[in-house]
Amino acid sequence: MTTVRSTETTPVVPIPSGPARILTAAGATGTAASAFLAWTWTSGFPGDLTVYGYPGGLQWLTLAGALITLLLTLASYHLPGLRWTSPSGGNNGILYAALGAAATTWFTLIAISAELGGLANLEPGGWAAGATSLITLLGALGLPLDRHPRGAGQGITRYLGLRLAKVERPLPPVRELPSPIEVLLIVVAFATGLYAITFGLDTDYGELFTAYLLLAGFTVAALTKSGLVTRLRALAVKHRTVTTGAAFAAAAAFPFTQSSDQYTSVATNILIFATVALGLNIVVGLAGLLDLGYVAFLGVGAYAAALVSGSPASPIHVHFPFWAAMLTGAAVSIVFGVLIGAPTLRLRGDYLAIVTLGFGEIFRITMNNLNGTTGPKVTNGANGIPRIPDLVSPGFTIRGLHIPAFDFGRKHSIGGLELGRFSNYYLLMLLVTAFVVLVFARVGNSRIGRAWIAIREDETAAEAMGINGFRLKLLAFALGACMAGLAGTVQAHVSYTVTPDQYTFAEALPPNSAFLLAAVILGGMGTISGPLVGATLLFLIPKKLEFLSDYQLLAFGLALIVLMRVRPEGLIPNRRRQLEFHEADIPDQAASPETALTKAGA
Amino acid sequence: MTTTTLLDVRGVTMRFGGLTAVNQVDLTVGQGEIIGLIGPNGAGKTTFFNCLTGLYVPTEGTVSYRGTILPPKPHLVTRAGIARTFQNIRLFANMTVLENVLVGRHTRTREGLLSAVLRGPGYRRAEAESREKAMELLEFTGLAAKADHLSRNLPYGEQRKLEIARALASDPGLLLLDEPTAGMNPQETRAAEELVFAIRDRGISVLVIEHDMRFIFNLCDRTAVLVQGQKIVEGDRETVQSDERVITAYLGAPFDGTGSTASEAEK
Known part of the structure; x- marks a missing residue:
């Protein structure tokens, strides 16, 4: 042996x-x-x-x-x-x-x-x-x-x-x-x-x-x-x-395994939460900017979509088609990302965290006060914008091929299987998630992504290497905001109502800023699958622990402590992070081929 | 000497509150020159470097490169063509060796967010070129075999080399080295000398801070001496070595027997 x-x-x-x-x-x-x-x-x-x-x-x-x-x-x-x-x-x-x-x-x-x-x-x-x-x-x-x-x-x-x-x-060589x-x-x-x-x-x-x-x-x-x-x-x-x-394909197959909407609604919310977590991972995991008010961008997207959704409670009486509503949400989020980022990103580290925490709360309180009495009437204050109609993709004809209108609120039957309202939204959200994954993967491994990681590692050295730190941090902030805003547009339609209290810093149930950050750190900073897994667990654990009633948060906290104790680098660690936390456990690079050889020979 | 002037520093002064760290320093670096900057600890050498590269905004004076005055922003200085290394190594510890050098290419490439997402032919060409250039620099510094290692795992001497490779990746006309041989043994110092000459042979001027006098006098065409923020002398080896002020700065004033320090101590 x-x-x-x-x-x-x-x-x-x-x-x-x-x-x-x-x-x-x-x-x-x-x-x-x-x-x-x-x-x-x-x-x-x-x-x-x-x-x-x-x-x-x-x-x-x-x-x-x-x-x-x-x-x-x-x-x-x-x-x-x-x-x-x-x-x-x-x-x-x-x-x-x-x-x-x-x-x-x-x-x-x-x-x-x-x-x-x-x-x-x-x-x-x-x-x-x-x-x-x-x-x-x-x-x-x-x-x-x-x-x-x-x-x-x-x-x-x-x-x-x-x-x-x-x-x-060391594993024996693979049989081809x-x-x-x-x-x-x-x-x-x-x-x-x-x-x-x-x-x-x-x-x-x-x-x-x-x-x-x-x-x-x-x-x-x-x-x-x-x-x-x-x-x-x-x-x-x-x-x-x-x-x-x-x-x-496996993720898309999920609604087809379900007979009712009971769990597809959970799955849809998980996807929303996970997508926002992945967006936050651009900001925290790649660029290393600790953002404690990130949920505000989800809120901006959701409010923007709600305002142009044709809801009777919206003061703007327009009804955008679904693609336009999504683009509006994303665009408004980018604008807010830049507006909030421009003054705050001159700060570093802990100071940035505190200021973003403040901006997150400012968003919620502002939404509460744009109610017609303490401010202009835009958001109905604490009552939020209710009765958001379901998204409808308009029908159109390309080269004689007619694509019928698709109402996300109705049941549809595909191949004999009924797909309910939440299944429709689940599949739409899956596309959004796929888009965010694509953006994350491609940008993360590019000139821009490398510059972000360089800023995370050592901002002064990065600037001395010709990286415009402020501009790239702003870019990370805006891109992260865009991803959250996109998810927000879907969230507004899925939950029918947007209220300011959905976008707090910390609460017992996700999504909120604290949970988003926890999902990123627990899952693994800088990776794609990490925040997806982290978000799934963080969404499911409190939901399924409801039977513990009074002890629910206690049990959840214990679960988090155990997880972080066992895997400080996250459930799905970045290769780099793993090296950082477990340097002592990993055998010398020089030693491993040798042991692999003896192993193969044995 | 009639070489074209690359770097022209005029009257640079840096004050931190009441402390004048750098006082009215003038310095020029010509095309293809290797200039040394020496001085005792705390003389203001690194502060002077930071003034050149935009990390500090000088209280007075101007820094111009190829005839244009440089804005005090590090990334603009690098883009203009001045790259630097740091006295205490500042690599991107959790990036690979190759990635570190690729970061150095940042100013010489233009690909933005959109092209990174779309990955068109232009993007892929630029990325391939960057990689090729980075690998060439790793060959040049002798690190090519370790391209995929995390830079934190490199031995000390190789980390110094990697910092130089990363700085060279930005295609500089002038390279500022802040104590490149600190902590090196004599062989490594010799290798570093060779490397600096090789860099000059690529047409890059070098301004180097160092404490190792043999290293400085072997390498440099001219050497400037900075003492308490002031440039006291500049010139070739003989000029600097025979200057009494330099000897005083390094070894202290000769004891004249009637000095006040002794009587002060008795009180």
């Missing part, structure tokens, strides 16, 4: 590795089987866990966790056909998977006991699941794991005495696959991803969502340790266009 620098490969619990592996496999099989038993006697606990022979609700998650553990364990026996799940050949992945299954199972058992009032509510099936998941965990702890030598522990596992190493093992098969693998990966995300969105009670998050977190960690994620990422880099296409 080769060891990566400054790690050792030893078990946590001293059991010979052979029996430990058997124990893990047997435990995982047992856990999977126990998901088919009744865990409680009453259907009073959501999801109906009382049926023998068929898993329900939370039991599905236990089953999935156990099967993933079993799969990785069997792969460690070098069974033909399973090797792909665990290219790194390490056992840490198995441990994470076992932790995931155990966490999900025990969360369920505790939730049952807590909600129904006592351990007496557990049926033998529940006890079996709890015991087998612990046996799996015990077995996994007995496997030879990649760990830090005593005294050199890193990260959160240090506190548990596990001393697990974060270093990724024909191109179509690689593309197929990407498609399969995205289809799986779509299924997993849809499952998370569709969870209709908080317990299921919490357990889902636990399982998802541990599974992602397990697959990262097993090397599968690295392999998939390599494929994605190789077939960039296919990957981007598959990602958007």
